[in-house]
Amino acid sequence: MTGYASAQHSASAEGGQAPEGNSRLGLEIRAVNSRFLDLSFRLPDELRAHEPALRTLLTARLKRGKVEVRAAIDVDASHTLSTPSSAQLQRLVGLQDTVQAWLPKARELSVADVLRLCSGSSGPATDWSAIVPALAEQAVEELLASREREGKRLTDMLLDRISQLRELAKQAAPLVPQLVEQQRQKFLERWKDAMALGEGAVAPEAAQERALAEATAFAIRIDVAEEITRLASHLDELERLLKKGGDIGKRLDFLIQELHREANTLGSKSATLELTRISVDMKVLIEQMREQVQNIE
Structure with missing residues (x-):
């Protein structure tokens, strides 16, 4: 998930902390989504020795993301000139x-x-060794809080999409039985017409059996009950994971792929414009979810 945090610490000559005058240490942490943890540092020479400690801290607190750490030391020149x-x-x-x-x-x-x-020889430089760890810890805490707020926003969005998908599945469920019944009536009407034209050339029982067999085959071909059931199961699992929290990014990504598979199958079996529309609407919502799931740890 994306996130940003910054922390500053000022040292003044009056307090004896910075012999060269007033100075300020600023630390920034920027994070964007990534499959793995990728750390980069932009530190001034005075702080280069702290990079291993900063890397250890971030590795312990973060699991994924492209994270950039920047630090800068600003010195008030008005206090350094003698x-x-x-x-x-x-x-x-x-x-x-x-x-x-x-x-x-x-x-x-x-x-x-x-x-x-x-x-140039006004005195020793400020010793930031006792300040950098505390400042970095403060920035990491702020970064985690920032990512948690974004995670809450993403969770609310995903739960809303889940609710919309449930509603679409609810609309799709009664369409297939209605369509099967309509098709069955059409087959029986065709059977009656065939009987009238055939004038007994074909046995009524055989013709009716053939018509009902075609109706049954059509019903099996367009039946989406399994897809809707699996869709509901995936949505239940998605909702459970989102409410549970934790390291769920990869599992969410897998479930989104399964949702997309069911929506595609639903569309391929569609025999009405209404069911096709529902399938398309589902895929739009699932794609929106997929884009956001990439940003969740």
């Missing part, structure tokens, strides 16, 4: 003169260059 000392400036001027003596075409240092070089 006034260069006279010794630093003299040192930079001396180095610049030495370089230009050997490389006359070398450009002079800009103000930005001077500030960057003078602030």
Whole structure:
């Protein structure tokens, strides 16, 4: 299932947590559906050492999905700039003169260059080792909550489609007996017409038996009682799994395939436009379910 979560932590120089000034660590987790668990990380160099721990955490909490973890460290430059000392400036001027003596075409240092070089040794970087695990745990919890909300929405949609499929099956059930009876009457009428035209050339009992046999064969050919029964059974199992929850994605996918098979058979046996319409409506609903089931774990 898709999901998104983010978590931030700010450290300030006043609290002694970030010697280089105010800084903020942001962590994002994005997830989209996938058959397997596929993890990718985009971390700054300062956090690269935490990737194994993050991978272990996500593997333990997630089963499927293409998951991307992004982290960024933002530093407030207004707190990191310090006034260069006279010794630093003299040192930079001396180095610049030495370089230009050997490389006359070398450009002079800009103000930005001077500030960057003078602030480069302002102190040790922030130690995020105690912050990253807690921040990652917070983001994972938010991601799971996000996916749970989407799962609830998908479950409601699937239950609604199940209800519509039950209604279509209910409409289809009485159509076949009515059609069989209509066809039986047609066969008997044809038998009577044949008797009138034949003028005794064919025995009445044999002709009637042949007409009833054709009616019986027609009834067997268009009988969809088994398909409707299996359809109802699959819908019951789908509903049970959706209400149970858990790791049900693959089982739902299998049941959707079985529903599609029954709807196809129902359409192939159709002998009326009404039954054909019901089959088409069923396949539309089942296809909508199939697309959403792909997003459920």
